[in-house]
Amino acid sequence: MSRKFFAVAALSLTAVLAAGCSSNAVEAPRDEGVCYHVVPAEDGKSPPRINVLAREQPQIEFCAARLEEMRLRFLRLGGSAQDMIGAYQGQFIFIDRKGVQFGKSLTGQRYFALARTGDGRLAIPGAIQRQIDGRPVAVAPN
Template sequence: MTRKTFVSAAAPVIALGLLGLTVAACAQKGVEAPTETGVCYHVVLAEDGKSAPQINVVARNQPQIEFCAARLEEMRLRFLRLGGNNRDMIGAYQGQFIFIDRGGVKFGKTLTGQRFFALTRTGDGRLAIPGAIQREIDGRPVAVAP
């Protein structure tokens, strides 16, 4: 008893096409944050979403990523005082991206991946370490979580 299998003439072409797409997807790298030590950057994403982002130096000799976030927050507030309307900002420091928005500051390794919550906003809009904000409940101080 023999078994016949029919292979479509298009099957090798489809397989080759899928292999090509897989290789292209693996070879394509996302935007990486600059890794220069102690340099804080402002990242401006292209409006079309296809061009490479513009990366500008904001400050040098920044000892920690939190200091870079503070420089970016100063810049964001200065732009708002001058009449700007962009309330969100993206920066970079030593291979990590910094995301500043109305909720606070988050860090991430990529522009589109997971983000680590780092600083929260106080009631008056300043940035603080989560858990450092205290309020009283029934006469006892309690740390406020984000």
């Protein structure tokens, strides 16, 4: 086989990989210190609505706290949405029954950040302790 064949094959493979990497995935806004509430489109085809929730938030955990506060307020008003999505400086925030998770995309891998305690509050996973055989033991999320 000739070098020309390998060069053409390499270019073709590069083009296929580049086409697969370019997608219409929604990116989280990167504005510094701004916390957003993300509302997914009902039809699943339209882009989600992204609304400013709070400004001057120093860390992503503060944004998660603002989202949790909004979620609880909606529930007190009679809402039924248990899950909430937000965004902060290029990352998405997902709040659900287990706690808070962060991710770079709406559909990709998520990283666990805060766990729910027995009474529903959010805490750092290592801070949750239970007694086992009379000794406190840190509990990791499920």
